[in-house]
Amino acid sequence: GNSVTQMEGPVTLSEEAFLTINCTYTATGYPSLFWYVQYPGEGLQLLLKATKADDKGSNKGFEATYRKETTSFHLEKGSVQVSDSAVYFCALKRYSTLTFGKGTMLLVSP
Amino acid sequence: EAGVVQSPRYKIIEKKQPVAFWCNPISGHNTLYWYLQNLGQGPELLIRYENEEAVDDSQLPKDRFSAERLKGVDSTLKIQPAELGDSAVYLCASSLSGREGQETQYFGPGTRLLVL
Numbered sequence: 029g030n031s032v033t034q035m036e037g038p039v040t041l042s043e044e045a046f047l048t049i050n051c052t053y054t055a056t057g058y059p060s061l062f063w064y065v066q067y068p069g070e071g072l073q074l075l076l077k078a079t080k081a082d083d084k085g086s087n088k089g090f091e092a093t094y095r096k097e098t099t100s101f102h103l104e105k106g107s108v109q110v111s112d113s114a115v116y117f118c119a120l121k122r123y124s125t126l127t128f129g130k131g132t133m134l135l136v137s138p
Numbered sequence: 139e140a141g142v143v144q145s146p147r148y149k150i151i152e153k154k155q156p157v158a159f160w161c162n163p164i165s166g167h168n169t170l171y172w173y174l175q176n177l178g179q180g181p182e183l184l185i186r187y188e189n190e191e192a193v194d195d196s197q198l199p200k201d202r203f204s205a206e207r208l209k210g211v212d213s214t215l216k217i218q219p220a221e222l223g224d225s226a227v228y229l230c231a232s233s234l235s236g237r238e239g240q241e242t243q244y245f246g247p248g249t250r251l252l253v254l
Contacts, residue, residue: 032180064245069247070247071142071144071229071245071246071247071248072181072229072231072245073245074242074243074244077242117180117181119180121241124169124186124194124233124235124241125183125186125194126171126181126183126243128180128181128182129180130178130179130180131178131179131180
């Protein structure tokens with residue numbers, strides 16, 4: 029079946045540090061890949077997506093590249109801010125069904 | 139444009155009591171989803187509707203859970219009777235169905251249920 033594996037958190041960084049959150053997936057066929065972010069007390073918000081191999085999704089300084097050869101979709105940001113503190117979910121979509129990872133909490137300190 | 143609306147935001151009930159959650163999707167979105175999110179986990183699909191039809195309810199525990207989407211717009215998810223293990227966040231999402239890979243699901247804020 030389909031599955032998503034994310035690095036465990038929390039990830040603790042200082043402001044302006046470089047961020048990487050690893051995500052790998054297992055899926056049949058060619059899924060679309062997503063990163064969602066969940067701020068405290070809020071629902072999930074789409075952060076970025078990629079629909080085919082080698083696509084790069086980007087938004088708000090975050091980016092991730094769909095790597096079919098390594099079945100990965102790692103999230104990166106060059107300089108994090110305190111306001112980026114949230115839980116980040118990697119997900120794949122196949123036939124309208126989203127499969128999520130367990131989420132990675134990011135804590136950014138001033 | 140308004141996002142996905144859910145109510146209530148929080149609900150505390152005693153076990154064996156019934157509970158219902160309501161969702162209003164983004165206007166024009168024909169696909170509606172209910173997800174269950176346990177603490178420290180990612181959301182898991184309970185049921186997916188295409189208009190009024192439940193097209194995927196394979197993960198819905200039908201002995202105690204039920205859902206409906208009358209008129210293909212609003213939806214209600216019900217639990218009767220609730221058990222302690224049902225304590226979780228119930229998320230609703232909607233999307234505009236189209237070509238595979240082009241749909242994006244938009245989530246509501248969720249209903250946080252605590253069963254005592």
